[in-house]
Amino acid sequence: MKNEQVIEVNDVTKSYGKVQAVQGISLSVEKGEVYGVIGPKGAGKSTLLEMLMGVRKADSGSISVLGLDVDQEEETLKHKIGIQLQATSLFDRVKVKEALKQFHSYYNKTRSLDEIIGLCSLQPYLNKYVRKLSGGLQQRTALAIALVNDPEVIFLDEPTAGLEPQARAELWDIVQLMKEEGKTILISTHDMEEVQTHCDRVAVVVEGKLFASGTPDELIAQLPGGDGTMEDVYLQMAVFQNGVSA
Numbered sequence: 001m002k003n004e005q006v007i008e009v010n011d012v013t014k015s016y017g018k019v020q021a022v023q024g025i026s027l028s029v030e031k032g033e034v035y036g037v038i039g040p041k042g043a044g045k046s047t048l049l050e051m052l053m054g055v056r057k058a059d060s061g062s063i064s065v066l067g068l069d070v071d072q073e074e075e076t077l078k079h080k081i082g083i084q085l086q087a088t089s090l091f092d093r094v095k096v097k098e099a100l101k102q103f104h105s106y107y108n109k110t111r112s113l114d115e116i117i118g119l120c121s122l123q124p125y126l127n128k129y130v131r132k133l134s135g136g137l138q139q140r141t142a143l144a145i146a147l148v149n150d151p152e153v154i155f156l157d158e159p160t161a162g163l164e165p166q167a168r169a170e171l172w173d174i175v176q177l178m179k180e181e182g183k184t185i186l187i188s189t190h191d192m193e194e195v196q197t198h199c200d201r202v203a204v205v206v207e208g209k210l211f212a213s214g215t216p217d218e219l220i221a222q223l224p225g226g227d228g229t230m231e232d233v234y235l236q237m238a239v240f241q242n243g244v245s246a
């Protein structure tokens with residue numbers, strides 16, 4: 001049986017003035033996958049994710065998420081996806097419980113707050129101000145907020161950046177639980193160890209283009225000698241980008 005495609009991206013481009021941030025990317029993501037997006041700084045990862053979330057409009061090409069066109073059916077889609085917002089922006093002046101309740105009230109279809117609090121182990125922090133929490137707890141709060149509408153697809157843009165190992169592990173534990181529930185997760189990260197351990201498939205974006213994609217094992221098999229780690233894949237790709245081995 002063919003796996004269900006949850007995200008289909010077809011030849012998408014996006015420029016900011018003269019900067020061609022995304023230049024003709026096509027990819028597809030299956031239901032239940034943890035799909036990593038990796039690449040050097042400025043490669044176009046955030047721009048790509050933002051277009052998939054429907055918060056940034058592509059210049060050309062098409063994107064369908066859960067069978068919905070992200071441009072035409074943005075309103076419907078908003079209720080079916082979860083976006084991990086940066087904790088510093090929207091809700092850092094409120095307490096964890098208040099932030100959760102506020103976002104919970106925006107949606108018709110929701111997941112029980114108690115359940116989300118349990119999933120994200122936030123019980124001890126409910127009456128603390130978000131901005132006073134550690135980076136890891138802020139990210140967990142942001143992830144909890146992304147789960148309030150019980151989304152089928154979850155977008156995480158560098159959720160573990162700057163976190164210590166324990167906080168990273170806790171965040172990935174929640175991602176794993178979501179995967180086990182059949183959710184589809186798209187995640188950008190600069191941490192190749194995380195990619196190798198947790199991602200089912202990976203898109204390598206370099207200078208706005210899809211340089212390679214596949215499972216971590218498939219990408220590693222493409223290395224000279226066919227052996228190594230995702231760190232080696234990343235280094236190889238950065239070398240390619242500098243034209244050394246092109």
Ligand SMILES: Nc1ncnc2c1ncn2[C@@H]1O[C@H](COP(=O)(O)OP(=O)(O)OP(=O)(O)O)[C@@H](O)[C@H]1O
Nearest residue numbers: 016019020021039040041042043044045046047048
């Ligand atoms: N709002 C914007 N206006 C102008 N240029 C932008 C804007 N957002 C991104 N860019 C440019 O587009 C290119 C791709 O940026 P993007 O943030 O998508 O890359 P990224 O791979 O997510 O980078 P990072 O790893 O640093 O987050 C970069 O050259 C960046 O400077």
